[in-house]
Amino acid sequence: MGLESQVQVPFVTTTVDSVINWGRKYALWPMPFGTACCAIEFMGVVGPQFDVSRFGAEVVRFSPRQADLLMVMGTVTQKMAPVLKQIYDQMPDPKWVVSMGACASSGGFYDNYSVVQGIDELVPVDIYVAGCPPRPENVIGAIHKLQQKISGESTADYADEVTK
Amino acid sequence: MDSAVILERIQGRFAGRVLATGDFRGQHSVTIAPDTLVELLTFLREDSELDFDMLMDIGGVDYQGYDDRSHRFEVAYQLYSVGWNHRFRVKVAVENDTVSVPSLWKMWGLANWMEREVFDLFGIQFENHPNLRRILCHEDFEGHALRKDYPINRRQQLSRPVEMLLTDDPDWA
Numbered sequence: 001m002g003l004e005s006q007v008q009v010p011f012v013t014t015t016v017d018s019v020i021n022w023g024r025k026y027a028l029w030p031m032p033f034g035t036a037c038c039a040i041e042f043m044g045v046v047g048p049q050f051d052v053s054r055f056g057a058e059v060v061r062f063s064p065r066q067a068d069l070l071m072v073m074g075t076v077t078q079k080m081a082p083v084l085k086q087i088y089d090q091m092p093d094p095k096w097v098v099s100m101g102a103c104a105s106s107g108g109f110y111d112n113y114s115v116v117q118g119i120d121e122l123v124p125v126d127i128y129v130a131g132c133p134p135r136p137e138n139v140i141g142a143i144h145k146l147q148q149k150i151s152g153e154s155t156a157d158y159a160d161e162v163t164k
Numbered sequence: 165m166d167s168a169v170i171l172e173r174i175q176g177r178f179a180g181r182v183l184a185t186g187d188f189r190g191q192h193s194v195t196i197a198p199d200t201l202v203e204l205l206t207f208l209r210e211d212s213e214l215d216f217d218m219l220m221d222i223g224g225v226d227y228q229g230y231d232d233r234s235h236r237f238e239v240a241y242q243l244y245s246v247g248w249n250h251r252f253r254v255k256v257a258v259e260n261d262t263v264s265v266p267s268l269w270k271m272w273g274l275a276n277w278m279e280r281e282v283f284d285l286f287g288i289q290f291e292n293h294p295n296l297r298r299i300l301c302h303e304d305f306e307g308h309a310l311r312k313d314y315p316i317n318r319r320q321q322l323s324r325p326v327e328m329l330l331t332d333d334p335d336w337a
Binding site: 078079081082083086112113114117 | 300301302305308314317318320321322323324325
């Protein structure tokens with residue numbers, strides 16, 4: 001093409017989306033919303049044995065304002081539901097939600113008056129993780145799936161959010 | 165002391181006021197009317213040979229459709245004596261939800277929250293309770309979830325966050 005002789009230093013050409021998505025998917029900052037035993041399993045995911053930092057999602061933030069990945073782990077009651085909604089609303093865009101385990105995804109065996117029958121009644125969910133509780137490998141698998149999803153996103157998807 | 169002996173003492177002292185007695189696998193119980201409750205529990209607590217100093221639990225029961233008993237609800241009090249290591253169960257027959265049961269919060273502070281739980285889930289009223297509000301279900305909840313006539317599929321959502329209970333106000337205890 002002849003550009004090499006003009007620029008003099010090695011370079012690559014790419015798209016803005018590719019670079020931004022590459023950065024986003026390997027720097028997920030999870031906000032743990034742990035209400036039950038799934039949150040204990042998540043400690044194993046972050047710990048040295050399974051070490052989610054290998055996949056770039058180890059900077060666990062306990063403030064929604066510093067996180068872009070909401071991990072909902074455990075049973076969410078009707079009384080807790082507005083809190084989950086508020087925490088989701090406090091997170092800056094772009095943001096993603098992982099619903100971990102049977103309770104968060106569907107209410108689990110708590111098919112009763114007090115438990116939300118799946119957090120997708122409250123917040124949009126990107127990835128559901130099966131299990132009661134899921135194995136750490138399964139959670140890492142969910143992060144892989146989410147990374148694939150982020151790769152396919154376009155920064156234009158968030159244009160509305162930015163101008164709001 | 166064996167629970168059969170405790171039951172005999174109660175029958176001797178509260179003759180005519182015992183509505184029913186129970187014996188489940190050697191655990192004896194007594195059923196009384198709400199107006200006898202405070203007197204009976206004061207006796208069980210103050211008598212030195214009984215000395216029931218600990219209220220373990222309060223539970224509600226809804227007997228609607230269960231059998232032909234004349235009252236719908238029962239409130240069960242599980243008592244324990246730390247010194248004597250013996251236990252006893254007292255049940256109060258509650259005809260319907262317009263009848264109230266005397267609150268025990270002055271005898272056992274523990275009763276405060278347990279009575280709120282029974283009120284929340286069964287709708288049983290406790291007389292002179294300092295703060296008879298719901299404790300488990302949210303404020304917007306209608307009806308009482310553990311009643312037999314509560315629809316099993318009924319879900320009730322809460323649209324706003326509940327107030328945090330960070331306060332020194334004793335009325336919130």
